[in-house]
Amino acid sequence: MEFPALSHHGGTRSVTGSCHQLHLDPATSLLIDCGLEQGSEAPPGAEFAPIGFDIAGIQALVVTHVHLDHVGRIPALLAAGFRGPILCSEPSAKLLPLVLEDAYKLGISADPVQIDRYLTLLERLIVPLPYEQWHCVVERGGVACSIRLQCAGHLLGSAYVECDVRGGGDEPSSRVVFSGDLGAPGNPLLRPVQPPERADILVLESTYGDRLHADRSDRQQRLEAVIDRALADNGTILIPAFSLGRTQELLYEIEDILHRKALLNESRQAPGDDPVQAIDWSRLPIILDSPLAQRITQAYRELHEYWNHEARKRLSEGRAPLGFAQLVCVDTHAQHQKVVNYLKSTGRPAIVIAGNGMCSGGRIVNYLKAMLGDARHEVVFVGYQAKGTPGAVIQASEGAEGFVQIDLDGRMYDIKVKVMTLGGYSAHADQKGLAAFATAMAAAPAQILLVHGDMKAKRMLRNVLEQMFASKGEVPQMMIPY
Template sequence: MEFPALSHHGGTRGVTGSCHQLHLDGTTSLLVDCGLEQGADAAPGAEFAPIGFDISGIQALVVTHVHLDHVGRIPALLAAGYRGPILCSEPSAKLLPLVLEDAYKLRVSADQVQVERYLALLQRLVVALPFEQWHDVVESKGVSCSVCLQRAGHLLGSAYVECDVRYPGTEPSARVVFSGDLGAPCNPLLRALQPPERADILVLESTYGDRLHAERSSRLQRLEAAIDRALADSGTLLIPAFSLGRTQELLYEIEDILHRKCLLSEGKVAGQGDPLLTLDWSRLPVILDSPLAQRITQAYTQLHEYWNCDARQRLGQGREPLGFGQLVSVDTHAKHQQVVNYLKSTGRPAIVIAGNGMCSGGRIVNYLKAMLGDPRHEVLFVGYQAKGTPGAILQASEGAEGFVQIDLDGEMYDIRAKVMTLSGYSGHADQAGLVEYAAGIPQAPTKIVLVHGESRAKTALANALKRRFSALGECPDILVAK
């Protein structure tokens, strides 16, 4: 085997389970991500399965970001005896325990003693690395390796990983880059993605390798229009959202909308007789009903130094984009049920953000049961809905006429509420973004390995990359990981 070499323990059959091993020599390696296969990618019982590969010789686990499809197998890795460092960015070091604690309670054990023991072990192993600084991971006579984390723009703390591998008497070093998940442009909180200076081997995600995203720059206006429409009917706007990343983006943009609405109302800028002027925008409740999303949002607020310039400038103006006065956090289940009953029985407008994002469980389900039958309300989807989930079924009812129902927890519910999908919130780069990232490397990679995507997406991205590099007079070897 020629080194450095790659093997893949996930992220090859679909868009989840990323787990890649970089072999430096016959006995020494790094692991990049240790993700859980989810949805259609997962075998039955995947969340409880053993790690499934030999961990001897792994010197470090490097985490690109803290979504479960990149970190969800860490409990299995620890159960297999791994006690090496878990390297990640400084924001990820704060977010990782929150995400894994929640997953551990749901999938392994809710026993507090076990949970605390697990978190204590995790905290001992996590090593927070600054962005844009090289960190020595392996130093030996036969091989040495340093890693550097660069911002990936996918969610707060997300990184792509540069690995610089050096062998005695061999120059230059070998540079292997793992993309992790790359973000789409125009994220309201995060700094823009920049391609690496160099990559001999590029391991590249391909989630949206076969499509282009809808225009993102107008999404704030479209979100505002959805809020106006729902609230004009004195209804509740229900937004099923994922706790990490999407919820924080939504809060940031809702704060901006409400801030401007309050200024308009105070200045009477809107037309006379405008029914929306009768709303007291300064008192419109924005209800965040997800304990995990609340903890993550608090961590995001504490990590404001990693926000982009525009977001930090808003803080400097005395505003609180993720903790504004109208934001109501619902913690206990009893309070959650009270809020559901109150909104169902009154005509007071409200915005509710609740988990889970695909309506397959979590607190959003109780809101749906209570409100789907009332046309005053609206369900707004801002994220991907996996095939077969209640969210996908509900989303498919958008614009339907006549009698439509949905099964929630074994009971049928009429869908009379409005249903809308708001595009432009994907956290992943599309085909154009992925091609620009790869083609933006000053010297073309020798090899590009495509991972983390459906077969059709990988094929389409491979063809797009070949066309782009051919136009540049380059011809890297483009492979699909197996």
């Protein structure tokens, strides 16, 4: 075997479970991500399964970002005896314990003693690294490897990983780049992706390698129009959203809508004007009903130095994009049930953001049970709904005529609410973004491995990349590991 070499323990046959091992020599390696297979791709009991590969010689785990399909197998890794450093960006170091604590409670054990022991070990191993700086990870037996994290634009703290591998002798170093998940342009909070300067081997995600995203430029205007319509009907807007990333984007954009509405209202009430205010936006409650989303949102606020320029500018103007006055946070289950009953009985307009994003569990389900049968209300989807999930069933009823029902926890509910899907909220780069990342380097990588996508997406992305490189007279080796 020639080194550096790669082996894969997930993320090659599916879109989840990313886990890649970079072998520096026969006895020394790094692990890049340790993700859990999720959804229909996951075998039963995946969260309890042993790690499934030999951890001997793994010097460190490098985390690209804290979504569970990239970090969800860390409990199994620790149970197998791994005690090396967990290297990640500084924002990820703050977010990782929050995400893994919640997952541990839901999937493994709610015992406070076990949770405390787990978190104590986890926090002892986490090593935060600044972006854009090289960090030596391995230097032993004639082999050395340094890594550098670069902003990936997918999630606060997300990174792609550059690995500079040096063997013995005078041979030049090899550069291996792991993309992690790359973000789409135009995220309101995050800094954009800057492609790497070089790569000999590029391990590239391909989640949306077969498609182009909808235009993102007018998504806030479309969200505002949906809210206007629901308020005119005295209805509640239910937005199923995952706690990490999507929720914070929504809050940021809703705050901007509220801010502009307030300025517009002030201008209408200037001396000599007759105030016309059919809808009082200033009294509209924005209800965040998710304890995990609240903790993550608080962490996002504390990590504002990692926001992009525009978001930080709003802070400097005295605005609070993720903590505005109309934001109501619901914590306990008793408070949650009171809010559900209040909104159902009063018909007061409100926006509710609650998990989970596919309506397959979490607090959003109680809102759906209470409100699906009332046409005043609206369910707004801002994320992908996997086939077979309740979210997909409700989404499919959009524009449907006639009698539509859904099974929630063994009981049938009529779907009479309005249903809307807002595009432009994907956190992943599309085919164009992935291709731009791979082809922007001064010289083509010698080898590109396409991972983290279904086979159709990988093949289409491979074809696009081959054509783009061929137009420049370059022929990298394109591989689809399986």
